[in-house]
Amino acid sequence: MPEQAIKDKTAIVGIGWTPFTRQSGVRTLTLAAQASLMAINDAGLQVQDIDGVVSYFHKRPETQEVRDLARALGLKKCNFQFYSDGGGGWNCGAVLAGAMLVHSGVCKNVLVFKAQNRYSEGRAARAERAHDVSGADQFTVPFGAHHAAASFGPHATAHMARYGTTSLDFAHLAVTERSHAMLNKKAMMRKPMTIAEHQSSRWIIYPFRLFDCCQETDGAVALVITSAERARDGKHAPVYVMAGIGGSGQTAGLWETNGVNAAPLLYEGAGITPRDVSIAEIYDPFTFMCMVHIEDFGLVKKGEIGPWVSAGHNRLDGVVPVNTHGGLLSEGHIAGLNHFIEAVQQLRPEGVVDDLCEGPHTYDRATCRQVRSPEVALVCGEGGGSAMLLRKA
Amino acid sequence: MTAYAKPLPQPDLDTQPYWEACKGHELRAQRCNNCGEFRWPPQAFCPECYAWEFTWTKLSRTGMVYSFVVVHYAAVASFQPDLPYVIAHIAIDGTNERVRLVSNVIDCPWQEVRVGMPVRVVFDDVTAEVTLAKFRPL
Numbered sequence: 293m294p295e296q297a298i299k300d301k302t303a304i305v306g307i308g309w310t311p312f313t314r315q316s317g318v319r320t321l322t323l324a325a326q327a328s329l330m331a332i333n334d335a336g337l338q339v340q341d342i343d344g345v346v347s348y349f350h351k352r353p354e355t356q357e358v359r360d361l362a363r364a365l366g367l368k369k370c371n372f373q374f375y376s377d378g379g380g381g382w383n384c385g386a387v388l389a390g391a392m393l394v395h396s397g398v399c400k401n402v403l404v405f406k407a408q409n410r411y412s413e414g415r416a417a418r419a420e421r422a423h424d425v426s427g428a429d430q431f432t433v434p435f436g437a438h439h440a441a442a443s444f445g446p447h448a449t450a451h452m453a454r455y456g457t458t459s460l461d462f463a464h465l466a467v468t469e470r471s472h473a474m475l476n477k478k479a480m481m482r483k484p485m486t487i488a489e490h491q492s493s494r495w496i497i498y499p500f501r502l503f504d505c506c507q508e509t510d511g512a513v514a515l516v517i518t519s520a521e522r523a524r525d526g527k528h529a530p531v532y533v534m535a536g537i538g539g540s541g542q543t544a545g546l547w548e549t550n551g552v553n554a555a556p557l558l559y560e561g562a563g564i565t566p567r568d569v570s571i572a573e574i575y576d577p578f579t580f581m582c583m584v585h586i587e588d589f590g591l592v593k594k595g596e597i598g599p600w601v602s603a604g605h606n607r608l609d610g611v612v613p614v615n616t617h618g619g620l621l622s623e624g625h626i627a628g629l630n631h632f633i634e635a636v637q638q639l640r641p642e643g644v645v646d647d648l649c650e651g652p653h654t655y656d657r658a659t660c661r662q663v664r665s666p667e668v669a670l671v672c673g674e675g676g677g678s679a680m681l682l683r684k685a
Numbered sequence: 686m687t688a689y690a691k692p693l694p695q696p697d698l699d700t701q702p703y704w705e706a707c708k709g710h711e712l713r714a715q716r717c718n719n720c721g722e723f724r725w726p727p728q729a730f731c732p733e734c735y736a737w738e739f740t741w742t743k744l745s746r747t748g749m750v751y752s753f754v755v756v757h758y759a760a761v762a763s764f765q766p767d768l769p770y771v772i773a774h775i776a777i778d779g780t781n782e783r784v785r786l787v788s789n790v791i792d793c794p795w796q797e798v799r800v801g802m803p804v805r806v807v808f809d810d811v812t813a814e815v816t817l818a819k820f821r822p823l
Contacts, residue, residue, distance in 0.1 A: 422761045450752040
């Protein structure tokens with residue numbers, strides 16, 4: 293596999309977000325616009341400079357549709373709109389679509405966003421699962437599998453049986469991510485968590501306890517992608533797209549994800565190896581899913597993730613800091629597009645702007661969550677359904 | 686008898702024969718007439734060799750717990766009385782692990798369920814029209 297033709301040809305130049313809450317009190321369209329206008333402004337662009345819009349949804353378009361945002365923003369000319377059904381697996385796919393649109397010349401500046409009232413509208417969505425079910429759900433829901441933990445739990449159980457991974461390993465990951473969220477002003481969960489608190493939290497769906505599960509979130513994030521050439525004139529230093537992948541294949545068993553298929557293509561596409569990754573913002577709806585993704589993207593040998601997280605190698609000063617914002621588990625669940633906001637912030641020369649540092653970054657872990665000089669960030673979506681490598685300018 | 690309150694499957698053109706077989710207290714799945722592989726879930730053609738001819742073949746009544754979870758929190762109220770209950774992926778014997786059904790393991794304390802545990806099908810006629818294939822330890 294040669295390097296991807298898009299390597300370093302496009303860059304993320306603007307990022308925006310709304311507060312992450314349990315009750316936004318506004319429509320998803322309002323959330324989407326708020327995050328998008330912030331991202332466009334952050335890029336130093338005008339709204340009419342945007343000529344492509346991309347988003348994604350899970351199962352049914354419960355989140356904000358693309359065409360409605362394009363209309364609400366009053367875009368006079370939009371060359372491409374795309375709303376993918378890839379769900380949380382597609383955070384990087386959406387950004388890759390933006391990069392490809394720019395590199396192909398179809399669009400100049402693409403807006404990628406995700407907006408949802410997933411907490412406040414979640415109850416209604418769950419109530420629908422009480423009714424008769426068709427499609428793939430006909431083989432699961434009648435047996436009481438309604439919750440995402442019932443879909444992903446079997447992956448964890450299979451990994452535990454095969455490699456000896458334990459709930460205590462999960463606890464270490466949850467506690468580390470919480471410690472990162474405590475340094476993040478926009479994180480929903482900023483109370484300290486201990487291993488004992490994790491281990492005594494109630495079972496939701498075994499092998500997942502309460503503190504193995506992320507929360508649902510009302511909120512939106514957005515980013516703007518442009519060409520590497522135009523990116524040089526931006527307000528901020530560009531963060532370059534090295535390579536990306538967005539699709540899903542087969543795996544040998546539940547103990548691995550599509551990450552095993554995606555990783556070689558991704559690293560070869562960028563011309564680097566997993567050893568070059570400085571930080572990783574990894575899809576983590578459940579503790580275990582983050583762990584299996586870390587393995588499948590080659591940051592640790594298969595089956596050895598338990599000891600790796602228990603040794604703290606995923607901490608801010610660890611071997612590869614993971615989910616430096618607190619992840620879906622502790623920052624909030626904006627379908628993993630929030631992971632890009634963090635990766636871009638970490639890779640900008642000024643670093644993150646929403647930790648507890650006042651003035652320059654101190655690297656004192658009581659206040660500062662900026663990683664020391666990260667060069668390359670890995671981002672991945674649910675099940676390794678998409679992934680991307682970004683690098684600093 | 687009170688009405689069955691839980692969600693029921695809505696079969697489609699591809700899946701109808703599976704649910705019909707369950708109603709007759711049999712497990713059946715499609716087997717490709719060309720390459721002989723079983724497939725799951727049901728679909729009109731073989732994902733291995735793309736042949737369109739298949740036979741709804743009777744399966745073994747036994748299988749193995751391939752993986753599982755234990756539900757302690759009911760997202761849907763009608764399952765509340767069953768808590769905690771086990772949802773397992775059951776690899777049906779003789780299908781080369783191609784047919785892996787999601788179902789409940791019943792008549793077994795949840796703490797005793799293990800990956801690799803052998804199980805046998807039990808047919809639960811939940812309504813006059815619908816039968817669910819569940820499993821209990823061998």
